[in-house]
Amino acid sequence: MALFELTRASIGYNGTPVLHEITLQIEAGERVAFVGPSGAGKSTLLSTLFAQQRERAALVPQEYALVKNLSVFHNVYMGRLHRHSSAYNLLNLMHPLAREIEAVRPVVSKLGLEELLGKPVGELSGGQQQRTAVGRALFQGGEVLLGDEPVSSVDPLQSRRVLEAINAAFPTVVLAMHDVGLALDFTDRLIGLKGGRVEFDRPTQGLRAADLDAFYHPA
Amino acid sequence: MTHSATYKTSLAFLASAILLLFFADLGVSTLHPWAELGRMALGAITPNFLSIDILLHALAMTVGFAFGGVALGAGVGFCLAMVFHLRIVRVGCAFVRAIHELFWALIFLQVLGLNPLTGLMAIAVPYAGTFAKVYAEILEEADHSPMRALPAGTPLLSAFFFARLPQSWSHLRAYTGYRLECGLRSSAVLGFVGLPTLGYHLESYFQVGDYSQVAALLFLFYVLIATLRVWMRPRLMPLYAIASAVLLYGPINTSWANVTRFFTREVVPAPLRGAPLGDAATWHALGHWAGDLATRQALPGAINTVVLTQIALVATGVLTLLWFPLISRHFLGRPGRLAGHVLLVVSRSTPEYILAYVFLQLWGPSMLPAIVALALHNGAIIGHLIGRYSNGIDLRPDAPRGLNRYGYEVLPRVYPQFLAFLFYRWEVIMRETGILGILGVRTLGFYVDSAIAEIRIDRMMYLILLTALLNIGIDAFSRNLRARLRLTTTAKVE
Numbered sequence: 001m002a003l004f005e006l007t008r009a010s011i012g013y014n015g016t017p018v019l020h021e022i023t024l025q026i027e028a029g030e031r032v033a034f035v036g037p038s039g040a041g042k043s044t045l046l047s048t049l050f051a052q053q054r055e056r057a058a059l060v061p062q063e064y065a066l067v068k069n070l071s072v073f074h075n076v077y078m079g080r081l082h083r084h085s086s087a088y089n090l091l092n093l094m095h096p097l098a099r100e101i102e103a104v105r106p107v108v109s110k111l112g113l114e115e116l117l118g119k120p121v122g123e124l125s126g127g128q129q130q131r132t133a134v135g136r137a138l139f140q141g142g143e144v145l146l147g148d149e150p151v152s153s154v155d156p157l158q159s160r161r162v163l164e165a166i167n168a169a170f171p172t173v174v175l176a177m178h179d180v181g182l183a184l185d186f187t188d189r190l191i192g193l194k195g196g197r198v199e200f201d202r203p204t205q206g207l208r209a210a211d212l213d214a215f216y217h218p219a
Numbered sequence: 220m221t222h223s224a225t226y227k228t229s230l231a232f233l234a235s236a237i238l239l240l241f242f243a244d245l246g247v248s249t250l251h252p253w254a255e256l257g258r259m260a261l262g263a264i265t266p267n268f269l270s271i272d273i274l275l276h277a278l279a280m281t282v283g284f285a286f287g288g289v290a291l292g293a294g295v296g297f298c299l300a301m302v303f304h305l306r307i308v309r310v311g312c313a314f315v316r317a318i319h320e321l322f323w324a325l326i327f328l329q330v331l332g333l334n335p336l337t338g339l340m341a342i343a344v345p346y347a348g349t350f351a352k353v354y355a356e357i358l359e360e361a362d363h364s365p366m367r368a369l370p371a372g373t374p375l376l377s378a379f380f381f382a383r384l385p386q387s388w389s390h391l392r393a394y395t396g397y398r399l400e401c402g403l404r405s406s407a408v409l410g411f412v413g414l415p416t417l418g419y420h421l422e423s424y425f426q427v428g429d430y431s432q433v434a435a436l437l438f439l440f441y442v443l444i445a446t447l448r449v450w451m452r453p454r455l456m457p458l459y460a461i462a463s464a465v466l467l468y469g470p471i472n473t474s475w476a477n478v479t480r481f482f483t484r485e486v487v488p489a490p491l492r493g494a495p496l497g498d499a500a501t502w503h504a505l506g507h508w509a510g511d512l513a514t515r516q517a518l519p520g521a522i523n524t525v526v527l528t529q530i531a532l533v534a535t536g537v538l539t540l541l542w543f544p545l546i547s548r549h550f551l552g553r554p555g556r557l558a559g560h561v562l563l564v565v566s567r568s569t570p571e572y573i574l575a576y577v578f579l580q581l582w583g584p585s586m587l588p589a590i591v592a593l594a595l596h597n598g599a600i601i602g603h604l605i606g607r608y609s610n611g612i613d614l615r616p617d618a619p620r621g622l623n624r625y626g627y628e629v630l631p632r633v634y635p636q637f638l639a640f641l642f643y644r645w646e647v648i649m650r651e652t653g654i655l656g657i658l659g660v661r662t663l664g665f666y667v668d669s670a671i672a673e674i675r676i677d678r679m680m681y682l683i684l685l686t687a688l689l690n691i692g693i694d695a696f697s698r699n700l701r702a703r704l705r706l707t708t709t710a711k712v713e
Contacts, residue, residue: 054371055371058370061364061367061368063364064364065362065365065367066365067365067381067385067386069385069386069389070381078369079370081369081370081374081377081378081381082369082372082373084377086375086377089374089376089380089381090377093380133368136368140370142370
């Protein structure tokens with residue numbers, strides 16, 4: 001039984017189709033990247049998959065979905081709200097508990113955010129905010145991570161650290177990526193989307209960025 | 220050339236108000252209005268603070284009722300905001316806030332008697348209805364995406380407190396603070412129906428013509444409102460809560476027999492009380508009762524309420540357009556704007572009811588004092604908002620000056636905001652118009668007050684119900700008009 005499975009699925013918003021007859025399977029343990037020009041349907045496909053495994057998946061949404069006036073600590077902690085009672089969560093909201101700070105610390109230090117733990121997220125740069133959103137997903141943990149351009153605002157060096165952390169924490173990873181180089185380095189299966197259809201679906205092994213030129217810039 | 224819809228609407232309102240002026244009673248019935256004004260002016264410049272202990276106690280009671288009532292209303296309103304998507308809650312809230320707090324006070328006086336609970340409930344009930352609506356709107360405006368990114372199985376309460384509340388917190392706090400200022404005005408006015416707040420003392424000083432005491436009391440009230448930001452700190456809230464409770468604590472002399480009697484007997488139309496329901500004479504008497512109520516009180520009261528509301532609305536609009544330049548950097552320098560601010564702060568801090576009371580002493584009971592009072596108070600509120608809005612507009616360096624600048628550069632830019640605020644205020648003006656009747660202007664409040672004097676509680680209740688329906692109607696009409704003219708504002712002015 002595949003973790004994710006779509007058979008001739010067409011999905012649209014308000015009657016306008018975005019995805020056309022998509023058929024694909026993703027098994028547990030795979031690392032997959034969706035690539036393709038903007039508007040190809042990557043985000044829609046990712047949220048369709050998220051709806052399939054709501055219970056098991058952690059999500060890094062494209063727009064981060066952070067609470068701007070809460071601190072980095074609280075935003076990351078939100079990944080585990082489901083593990084505690086509301087009373088405990090409220091206590092930790094009003095007065096950050098030492099044991100939760102210690103639990104969050106290794107996650108944020110992996111992402112280079114340790115110094116910013118107490119800062120409201122609204123005061124951070126775009127890249128720092130995006131790393132906080134990744135931090136929340138890492139802290140939540142689980143079997144699958146679904147990331148919609150999770151490093152689009154992070155600088156190249158940090159990007160690699162973030163993707164390494166993601167790969168180390170989750171057995172299954174599905175990402176929407178526009179940076180083909182990073183996709184080749186950190187995933188083992190590439191699915192090319194264009195105009196809401198699957199254009200290609202192949203292993204990354206032996207693939208070079210130049211091989212995809214024809215996909216991005218058709219003659 | 221065709222004119223815009225806003226222009227045509229404005230002209231229609233202006234024309235209707237001028238037409239209605241011919242039907243309105245604007246007479247001055249006092250014998251020496253100018254001499255009286257002179258004595259008031261003299262009092263204003265010779266405030267008497269000698270009996271400071273009485274003044275401070277009146278002020279403390281005003282704050283106590285305001286704080287207690289607003290806190291209770293905010294608490295209940297917050298809970299109702301959680302279920303505001305339910306139709307029954309929305310309708311119920313619209314209904315309770317359509318009845319003015321002074322009318323609520325009159326109702327609770329009948330049910331509970333004259334005791335602290337009456338004052339608290341009179342503020343808390345209508346405020347809860349307003350808080351529920353505005354809190355729900357503020358919470359709805361928050362970004363919903365953090366909610367969707369939460370792990371599956373997050374407890375609802377945790378989700379709310381982490382993903383929703385922090386985003387709205389500052390808006391909720393600002394709005395609650397603003398309503399506390401409104402609550403101070405409401406609490407002051409409750410004194411006019413017998414509660415021991417500012418209005419009570421004001422009325423007794425007025426009756427003996429002691430205008431120096433009046434001035435002292437009002438000055439202290441302005442200082443209280445002007446310094447609200449200084450003393451109303453979140454940290455001090457528990458202190459104020461305890462202080463209010465201690466201050467207001469008193470015997471609650473409510474008897475259950477009274478409460479029961481109110482609901483089972485007094486609100487029942489008089490002809491039906493204990494009468495045989497099978498008897499045709501009973502129903503004939505009821506028909507007579509209803510017809511009498513409709514033609515002698517409800518109809519004339521409603522007509523006068525609408526006439527006064529429309530004139531006061533247009534007068535408010537005209538005054539706003541004259542006043543907002545007083546605090547606008549496009550028209551005045553710093554000293555001029557400071558003077559403008561003082562004028563607007565005093566006008567908007569004085570409740571309409573107190574302004575109307577003062578002008579009524581001068582001119583006697585007609586629509587004139589009510590129109591002037593409503594225009595001064597509401598014109599100052601909207602003038603303040605529009606003036607501030609105009610300060611956010613940047614003009615080109617070579618923009619014309621004076622009247623040309625007003626007509627060509629500033630007015631066209633602020634006009635949609637101005638109309639939106641004015642139409643928001645429409646329902647507030649109508650609600651106030653209703654209660655000004657208690658002072659003797661023949662709006663619905665006048666007939667409510669007479670019904671109480673005659674101990675005809677059934678009539679009182681149906682007339683108050685009618686004011687609520689009128690207010691709900693005008694609110695719906697205003698919303699419709701704003702939608703049609705595409706008028707929106709960002710600020711909340713309830």
